[in-house]
Amino acid sequence: MRVLILGNGVMSNILKDVVINSSDTFVDMIDTKENIECDLDFDVIIDFSNHLATKKVVDFAIMKNKPLLIATTGQTEDEIKYIEKAKEKLNILKISNTSxxxxxxxxxxxxxxxxxxxxxxxxxxxxxxxxxxxxxxxxxxxxxxxxxxxxxxxxxxxxxxxxxxxxxxxxxxxxxxxxxxxxxxAISRKIFALGAIKYARKMLD
Amino acid sequence: MRVLILGNGVMSNILKDVVINSSDTFVDMIDTKENIECDLDFDVIIDFSNHLATKKVVDFAIMKNKPLLIATTGQTEDEIKYIEKAKEKLNILKISNTSxxxxxxxxxxxxxxxxxxxxxxxxxxxxxxxxxxxxxxxxxxxxxxxxxxxxxxxxxxxxxxxxxxxxxxxxxxxxxxxxxxxxxxAISRKIFALGAIKYARKMLD
Amino acid sequence: MRVLILGNGVMSNILKDVVINSSDTFVDMIDTKENIECDLDFDVIIDFSNHLATKKVVDFAIMKNKPLLIATTGQTEDEIKYIEKAKEKLNILKISNTSxxxxxxxxxxxxxxxxxxxxxxxxxxxxxxxxxxxxxxxxxxxxxxxxxxxxxxxxxxxxxxxxxxxxxxxxxxxxxxxxxxxxxxAISRKIFALGAIKYARKMLD
Amino acid sequence: MRVLILGNGVMSNILKDVVINSSDTFVDMIDTKENIECDLDFDVIIDFSNHLATKKVVDFAIMKNKPLLIATTGQTEDEIKYIEKAKEKLNILKISNTSxxxxxxxxxxxxxxxxxxxxxxxxxxxxxxxxxxxxxxxxxxxxxxxxxxxxxxxxxxxxxxxxxxxxxxxxxxxxxxxxxxxxxxAISRKIFALGAIKYARKMLD
The missing domain is CATH 3.30.360.10 (Dihydrodipicolinate Reductase; domain 2)
Structure with missing residues (x-):
């Protein structure tokens, strides 16, 4: 499974380490404050950025037509609706706690x-x-x-x-x-990364 | 629900108190060391006696054709088989912990x-x-x-x-x-009596 | 130890039972809503009545010249001062939780x-x-x-x-x-009675 | 406080990281399997090596005349006696769990x-x-x-x-x-390093 990570905060970096040390493949880690762009091949997107980037993240996933796991929280009603509507076209999972x-x-x-x-x-x-x-x-x-x-x-x-x-x-x-x-x-935040990978794998099955 | 209690140990007495102080009706509490006999009307039998009385208890329930809740533990294989066979004719439930x-x-x-x-x-x-x-x-x-x-x-x-x-x-x-x-x-043994009543009620539904 | 109990609520009754079933001697249980009177001999007073009776309770203990354990709570500043002043003449202990x-x-x-x-x-x-x-x-x-x-x-x-x-x-x-x-x-309120007895015994030593 | 660390296992390395990221000064980390030698100045020795090195560690501390915190366990009676005797000349503390x-x-x-x-x-x-x-x-x-x-x-x-x-x-x-x-x-082993530093500081006071 080739994993593209969105966000570059603490959780994104923990996830990056976990993917690198697993049998999965780390593709890239992209800051969502800028435009989200990626020309590499990948199988799944895991979003640990921030709810403020939700719409941008969803648009990117639709454009690439790849499964999207949203692991951020605090979405506004408007952002939640945006996700719901996108689910009609795309494989999206929103999880508030991936452990x-x-x-x-x-x-x-x-x-x-x-x-x-x-x-x-x-x-x-x-x-x-x-x-x-x-x-x-x-x-x-x-x-x-x-x-x-x-x-x-x-x-x-x-x-x-x-x-x-x-x-x-x-x-x-x-x-x-x-x-x-x-x-x-939760003894460390690593479990949220491990859990995110499990959820991502299930989305692909 | 009219409840007949078998056994006269600590748990049977707690159950008696609980039934008396509820909207259900206490019928009688019978020592299973003697012959089990009861001419009163009742809806369900709750057994808190001892696994040694299991066969006698089952026979009595079959004769009366009333639902039987067995709340004793430690049954031998032979006693377990006796219960299993009786289930073909009667509504019997065996629970090791009624809480x-x-x-x-x-x-x-x-x-x-x-x-x-x-x-x-x-x-x-x-x-x-x-x-x-x-x-x-x-x-x-x-x-x-x-x-x-x-x-x-x-x-x-x-x-x-x-x-x-x-x-x-x-x-x-x-x-x-x-x-x-x-x-x-479990803060007190009363919960085992309260749970037994709930199980008995379910058997009647 | 001969125990006089003040108050006749739940805790006083639990304490009465505990004293009766111990090697100590139960003397009497007195409602503090009336005048507090007792002609029997006793060694210690345990007060589980109500903070409203505090002054009356203290006066009674001073008159009898016997150690007083106050196990009620919620005393006003005025009542607290009354206790403090009485301590100059009498062996008084005030405990908010006797466990x-x-x-x-x-x-x-x-x-x-x-x-x-x-x-x-x-x-x-x-x-x-x-x-x-x-x-x-x-x-x-x-x-x-x-x-x-x-x-x-x-x-x-x-x-x-x-x-x-x-x-x-x-x-x-x-x-x-x-x-x-x-x-x-605290699994039951009995511990507050058991603890009160221990405190009372210590006061006598 | 300038800290010299003895031992080069997991705990010594965690301690090294903790000292480096604190207001204290890391001096050196020395493997006790070889001769213990250090020409640098330091204020205190913290030993996370192994009880087998106890005597060597004590000798080194006496020679340098510096306070020694022993944080290893499993010492033999003989090694314990060696420590006890050294305490007559030197400021030594032995702690089985520095948390x-x-x-x-x-x-x-x-x-x-x-x-x-x-x-x-x-x-x-x-x-x-x-x-x-x-x-x-x-x-x-x-x-x-x-x-x-x-x-x-x-x-x-x-x-x-x-x-x-x-x-x-x-x-x-x-x-x-x-x-x-x-x-x-204990959420992580880092606390044993943090605790060791506190003990060391107390030894210097």
Missing amino acids: LGVYVMNEIVKLASSILEDFDVAVEEIHHTRKLDSPSGTALTLIENIKKSNENKEVQVNSLRLSNISGIHKVIFSAEDEILEIKHT | LGVYVMNEIVKLASSILEDFDVAVEEIHHTRKLDSPSGTALTLIENIKKSNENKEVQVNSLRLSNISGIHKVIFSAEDEILEIKHT | LGVYVMNEIVKLASSILEDFDVAVEEIHHTRKLDSPSGTALTLIENIKKSNENKEVQVNSLRLSNISGIHKVIFSAEDEILEIKHT | LGVYVMNEIVKLASSILEDFDVAVEEIHHTRKLDSPSGTALTLIENIKKSNENKEVQVNSLRLSNISGIHKVIFSAEDEILEIKHT
Whole structure:
């Protein structure tokens, strides 16, 4: 799989390292602040740039007619609609957290919520102090999934911003005399790169 | 729902209290050491007696032609076969842990294991110091479910016996740089009674 | 040790049961809404009534000249001063959380804070949905102790209100690449009675 | 502070990086398999080599008359005695885990054990699958500290070996209806380097 990376921030660079050290092929890493151009051959685009570049990124993928994995968050409604419309013509996947563990956590939480209807539910998340948005995008996605079986479910949510923590998410289901907790710990940001590659490969299959 | 309880140990008495304080109707609590007899009307039988009474319990349920929830553990192969055969004629459910949370935990663990194939897996359990078997029956069921998607999966298991802890079970999925933990805490044994009632109600639906 | 209990709410009744089932002697349980009177002999007074009775309780203890353990919270400044003044004549102890574990947790947190100066700190607490104040009194005491070595320390605090949880408190110290967590779980309110007895015994020694 | 590093393994290299990126000065990193020689000026020696080099390292420090922090483990009794004797002439500190959090954890555990005499105690530790010794040296030190107030205290200990976990240690104090847990998580081995520098600075003060 030949991978083209969009964005040149921390996550793009981690992904570049991971691709180089894998059986996949690194093609190029392109800053999306300028025009996005690439004359090399590639199989898939992984976007770790910034939601502000979303439209440009989608246009580029359509022009090249290649599968696009969007791993940025914070898109405006307008940008989300742009992605949705492009899906009619192109293989696009938008994932707020590419870690495999968080993917499973979301599946688990959907399942648990559909059965534990009477349980109180809370989401806790801890991230490094440089993270500006709160609650995290992943926490919001978890809440969405908790509410899938009951949209009126009240979900308490708590955030902490501590030192350099890569990301801890916990969902607590609590009823009279029993507690079920599901907790994901990201030890480093490398897992988001590893997960992105898995998602990209699935898009090609 | 009119509930007939079999057995007169700690769990049967907790269940009796729970039924009395609910919208359901408590019919009777019968010691299974003697002949099981009951002339009152009831809708469902919940068995918290002892696996040694299994055959007698099954015979009684068949005679009365009423749904039977078996919540005892430790059945011999012979007793298990007896239950299986009776299922041809009768609505029987055998559950090793009636807590709703543990039921969900098992479903979750099956789902997680089928996706997180490359993750290392461990089970931890903590119970009160009077508990003799180790690992707990619930831990063994969790391991069974972890292995459902890969019977050769190695699962580490650790047990602690501390003070009067009702039951804590944790499953840890660990891969490079990420950890997913699923933890169930039973705060009191009442949950096993509450769960039994839910299972019984489902059998009637 | 002959114990006189003041107050007749949930905690007073739990304490009564605990004393009766111990090697100590239960003397009486007195409602503080009326005049506090007792002609029986006793060695120590444990007050689980209500902060509104504080002055009456203190006067009674001074009259009887017996050690007084005050286990109620929410005292006004005026009531606190009344206690402080009475301490000149009488052996009085005021404890916001009589659980032995929480006492140790506070000692631990003072020690840890004094060494881990550069760590970010947060307090999390979870209680049942009937608890009105948030954060809990115990969380506030923990924060006070964290700030003892540095009054300008910023301490994040998060509260959840879930089902019937008796009380979970966690203090998180987080620095670059390491986390130290101290967590106390109250499984039932009985521990507050057990702890009160231990404090009372210490007062007599 | 001018730091001379002994040893050239993983930890020595991490320490080198940390010193270079700090306000301290990196002097040199010396392989202890050869003769230890250094003509440059330095203020402190940090030894992350191997216990087999202990005597050579001590001799070198005495000759240079500079404070020595020994951060290796597994010393024989003979080597320990050699260190003890050298302490008469030289400022030497031997630490089995230089993480500041683990230092505090040990202090905490000593304090908690001395008060929570009747609590059951257990130690859990999780490390990467390449770690051969089990329980970990840090777990053994924790148990030693737990036993300081009561040498006959029974301490249960559990180990798990999962993926690439840097080191998780938990001490559980459990009594009737309450649990106190103290947990340390090392997110990367960098903390052992950061801690070593703090210890070294303290030696100079």
